[in-house]
Amino acid sequence: MSANSTQTTGIEDLWKDIQEDREKVLGILGGFEGMDPMESLIPALHELQKVYRYIPEGGARVISEEWHIPLTDIFGVVTFYADFSTQPMGRNQLWVCEGAACYFMGATTLGEVAQQRLGVAYNETTPDGEWTLHRADFCYGACHLAPLIDLNHEILGPLSEEGLRQVIDNPPRHHEGSH
Numbered sequence: 212m213s214a215n216s217t218q219t220t221g222i223e224d225l226w227k228d229i230q231e232d233r234e235k236v237l238g239i240l241g242g243f244e245g246m247d248p249m250e251s252l253i254p255a256l257h258e259l260q261k262v263y264r265y266i267p268e269g270g271a272r273v274i275s276e277e278w279h280i281p282l283t284d285i286f287g288v289v290t291f292y293a294d295f296s297t298q299p300m301g302r303n304q305l306w307v308c309e310g311a312a313c314y315f316m317g318a319t320t321l322g323e324v325a326q327q328r329l330g331v332a333y334n335e336t337t338p339d340g341e342w343t344l345h346r347a348d349f350c351y352g353a354c355h356l357a358p359l360i361d362l363n364h365e366i367l368g369p370l371s372e373e374g375l376r377q378v379i380d381n382p383p384r385h386h387e388g389s390h
């Protein structure tokens with residue numbers, strides 16, 4: 212898994228403050244009762260992100276306090292894995308594969324179409340919170356479908372420019388969570 216591309220300028224700068232919803236976070240942690248906190252950290256962060264569509268600082272602090280894991284360690288996990296975001300994410304997660312095969316089959320143009328249609332650059336979320344656009348610089352292992360996109364964990368390809376416009380204009384049902 213590739214590293215998160217977010218610039219690391221420090222915990223306080225990165226994690227947006229939220230109204231800390233301690234009970235909700237404790238409810239998530241309750242699902243891991245009796246389990247090893249370090250082994251449960253990544254699954255718990257996934258659950259947290261499903262609820263908030265990003266990893267809020269308040270939630271990370273509750274995990275840190277309850278499981279006695281240094282906040283800096285949690286921060287390290289969140290910033291390492293591309294799965295996690297420190298910024299609110301859109302309901303639809305669109306990844307344009309720019310691995311080698313997709314690149315040679317026109318992924319750059321697909322990326323431009325996506326950015327133009329959505330009105331955002333890579334790693335940005337539309338103002339209505341519907342879409343977050345990502346560039347995947349790794350291979351999905353489905354090069355025979357190049358060029359492809361990953362929309363909410365569903366691989367779609369090979370995709371023409373017009374095909375991508377149609378997907379964006381008529382997206383499948385929303386799925387909570389992130390890549």
Ligand code: FES
Binds near residue numbers: 349351355
């Ligand atoms: S490079 Fe895109 S799936 Fe392999």
